[in-house]
Amino acid sequence: xxxxxxxxxxxxxxxxxxxxxxxxxxxxxxxxxxxxxxxxxxxxxxxxxxxxxxxxxxxxxxxxxxxxxxxxxxxxxxxxxxxxxxxxxxx
Numbered sequence: 408x409x410x411x412x413x414x415x416x417x418x419x420x421x422x423x424x425x426x427x428x429x430x431x432x433x434x435x436x437x438x439x440x441x442x443x444x445x446x447x448x449x450x451x452x453x454x455x456x457x458x459x460x461x462x463x464x465x466x467x468x469x470x471x472x473x474x475x476x477x478x479x480x481x482x483x484x485x486x487x488x489x490x491x492x493x494x495x496x497x498x
Contacts, residue, residue, distance in 0.1 A: 424451075460489045 414422040424434065432453040434440060439454035439461050454461060464485050468478060 460485060463489065 412425045412428065414424065416422055424440075428434075428451075432440070434453055441452050441454050443450045443452065464482060467481050467485060471477065471481070473481070
């Protein structure tokens with residue numbers, strides 16, 4: 408039988424993951440998760456291989472007086488650059 412959890416959403420759009428979920432995914436304070444949409448369903452997974460991308464993003468964000476628009480641009484640029492580096496390394 409599948410497990411299901413109900414999580415309350417705050418006015419800021421935040422949720423608290425149940426302790427059992429955090430423990431199973433080994434998500435620690437300051438950790439990251441990925442929310443992926445497939446069809447009409449969203450899936451939650453721990454960010455693992457994406458850590459280098461997330462470190463690069465965090466470093467660039469800290470250096471700038473960032474707005475939401477600029478953050479979206481940084482995410483796109485960093486993601487594209489990281490993908491290109493990864494792709495060149497596997498060829």
